Amino acid sequence: MTTPQWRPPAERHALSPAPASLRPGEVWRNWGRSERARPEFTARPRSVDDAIAAVNFARDHGLTVKAWGAGHSFTSIAATEGLHLDVGALAGVIAVDGSLVTLGAGTNLYELPALLEPLGLALANMGDIDRQTIAGAISTGTHGTGARFGGIATQVRGVTLVTAAGELLRVNATENPHLLSAAALSLGALGVLVDVTLECVPSFLLHAVERPEPAAAVLDEWLQRSAETDHFEFYVWPHTTTALTKSNTRLPGDAPRHPLTKFSRWLDDEFMANGVFRASCAAGAKAPAIIPPVNRLAVKLSGNREFTDVSSSVFVTDRTVRFREMEYALPIEAVPDAVHATQKLIVDRGWRVSFPIEVRSAAADSLLLSTASGRATGYVAVHRYWREDPAEYFREVEAVMMAHDGRPHWGKLHNRHAESLETVYPGFNEFLAVRDRLDPGRVFANDYLRQVLGQ
Ligand SMILES: Cc1cc2nc3c(=O)[nH]c(=O)nc-3n(C[C@H](O)[C@H](O)[C@H](O)COP(=O)(O)OP(=O)(O)OC[C@H]3O[C@@H](n4cnc5c(N)ncnc54)[C@H](O)[C@@H]3O)c2cc1C
Numbered sequence: 001m002t003t004p005q006w007r008p009p010a011e012r013h014a015l016s017p018a019p020a021s022l023r024p025g026e027v028w029r030n031w032g033r034s035e036r037a038r039p040e041f042t043a044r045p046r047s048v049d050d051a052i053a054a055v056n057f058a059r060d061h062g063l064t065v066k067a068w069g070a071g072h073s074f075t076s077i078a079a080t081e082g083l084h085l086d087v088g089a090l091a092g093v094i095a096v097d098g099s100l101v102t103l104g105a106g107t108n109l110y111e112l113p114a115l116l117e118p119l120g121l122a123l124a125n126m127g128d129i130d131r132q133t134i135a136g137a138i139s140t141g142t143h144g145t146g147a148r149f150g151g152i153a154t155q156v157r158g159v160t161l162v163t164a165a166g167e168l169l170r171v172n173a174t175e176n177p178h179l180l181s182a183a184a185l186s187l188g189a190l191g192v193l194v195d196v197t198l199e200c201v202p203s204f205l206l207h208a209v210e211r212p213e214p215a216a217a218v219l220d221e222w223l224q225r226s227a228e229t230d231h232f233e234f235y236v237w238p239h240t241t242t243a244l245t246k247s248n249t250r251l252p253g254d255a256p257r258h259p260l261t262k263f264s265r266w267l268d269d270e271f272m273a274n275g276v277f278r279a280s281c282a283a284g285a286k287a288p289a290i291i292p293p294v295n296r297l298a299v300k301l302s303g304n305r306e307f308t309d310v311s312s313s314v315f316v317t318d319r320t321v322r323f324r325e326m327e328y329a330l331p332i333e334a335v336p337d338a339v340h341a342t343q344k345l346i347v348d349r350g351w352r353v354s355f356p357i358e359v360r361s362a363a364a365d366s367l368l369l370s371t372a373s374g375r376a377t378g379y380v381a382v383h384r385y386w387r388e389d390p391a392e393y394f395r396e397v398e399a400v401m402m403a404h405d406g407r408p409h410w411g412k413l414h415n416r417h418a419e420s421l422e423t424v425y426p427g428f429n430e431f432l433a434v435r436d437r438l439d440p441g442r443v444f445a446n447d448y449l450r451q452v453l454g455q
Helices: 048-060 109-120 134-140 178-185 214-221 221-226 262-286 288-301 309-317 332-349 390-404 428-438 446-451
Strands: 042-045 063-067 083-085 093-097 100-104 156-162 169-173 192-201 204-214 231-236 242-252 305-310 322-333 357-362 379-387
Touching: 042 048, 048 063, 048 083, 048 156, 048 192, 048 262, 063 192, 063 305, 100 109, 100 379, 109 134, 109 309, 109 332, 134 322, 156 178, 156 379, 169 178, 178 428, 204 214, 204 309, 214 231, 214 242, 214 262, 221 332, 242 309, 305 309, 322 332, 322 357, 322 390, 332 357, 332 379, 332 390, 428 446
Parallel strands: 042 083, 063 083
Antiparallel strands: 093 100, 100 192, 156 169, 156 192, 204 242, 204 305, 231 242, 231 357, 322 379, 357 379
16 A cells, blocks of 8 residues: 655745645654644754745744754643654764764754764763753753853854844854843743854763762752762652762773672662662652652662763763653752752652652853853752652642742653743843844744743
8 A cells, every 4th residue: 555645835835835845744742752743744854944944934934943852841842733853863973073072953862972082072061861952952951960161052162053034143252142041041932043052072981880878967068079070970768868969070081990790780870760769769759759769779779889981971871761740950059948948848748759859050150041050059859750640749849849949850740830930031122122133023932931021
């Protein structure tokens, strides 16, 4: 049986020609299974010209456009009912100029070690997974930890965008430099990124020390330990008094490596962190009473190891247990109070929570919509297994975070609107002005952007 060949509806869309890669849209779902969308069309441009043709086609026919990355945002930030643009074919290294590396926007972070290693380079800091695309990661302010280090968008020195007018806009130190603080972290609201230039650093190793420690003491020492350690983070397990700490110290690239053995990595990162954890989360969703004892057992069995390896393999872990997440950026000194209040909420409400509270830090930066814009930042993240309803837990924790002047991660669940976000971002209105100039007809809008940026 032959499948009838689909053709773009030329008679209905008579203005710009349909781009060659235009297809009927398919149902899109994000990793956390919290969002789905059915765009009218999907296009997978193979060149910058194809991407321009797709934007022109959409604009001329009254369709909105969203580029998508790897679907790892928990919010509907990448969803559209118009034209979904998959820039996955625009990937790889485009140019190298010393430590400045220009990458196709659809390059996945997991491709970077193999691309950067031959150049003797690495990303200065990374988050805890590498499935995202570089465009998706910078567009939502993806970050790792380290009080002296910014998120990935702070490493951006240039971008090229296809604007709503179908023009190529280069933003870097010499071309439109005044737009960099908006374009490096833009929620996908300013146009389609086709390339991104990152300032990389000489490749380096990380010496990792992971320990279970009393949570109260770790919270007391938070400011000091985040200042003293290159990359400090911890996970407080609900229903226990324990925090699992991770302290990573940077070493030169030629220092001796002491990587985990394959077996030890499999045991901790695959068997315990994914296999056993998945089984206990699934059981806990059906019988919440088992969650506290399981959490107490989990902290006894994991998190006590020391090793030295190349930076990307220490920063990044494999997360195969699906969950939903909310993360708030706070003034760094507010973290202990906010975590204590969250722990108290869990006890007072009698909730049974199988996922830890995750705490990280970042240096202040000057990007208009960065969660660390203008202030040294601590991040507090809460999670729920994907088969549990996170609404009540997240809503009440969100109230705690708002009391501490919190800013929600753009790619993680929250309930904030433009009116309240304007009060916590000094650069909010400046970003809106750039958006008005670059996308006056809101070609790149969707429901999420209307919620967080307004019309
Ligand atoms: C398991 C897991 C772990 C995570 N860990 C971390 C972490 O450690 N730190 C952290 O900060 N976040 C973390 N996140 C959140 C994640 O990094 C962000 O949500 C990120 O944006 C996802 O990237 P993506 O490529 O999947 O982009 P998507 O979610 O597909 O898209 C995100 C945004 O980028 C836009 N976009 C994508 N490509 C383009 C383009 N070419 N041009 C213009 N706009 C574009 C989209 O339109 C959308 O607005 C995690 C998420 C998951 C599911």
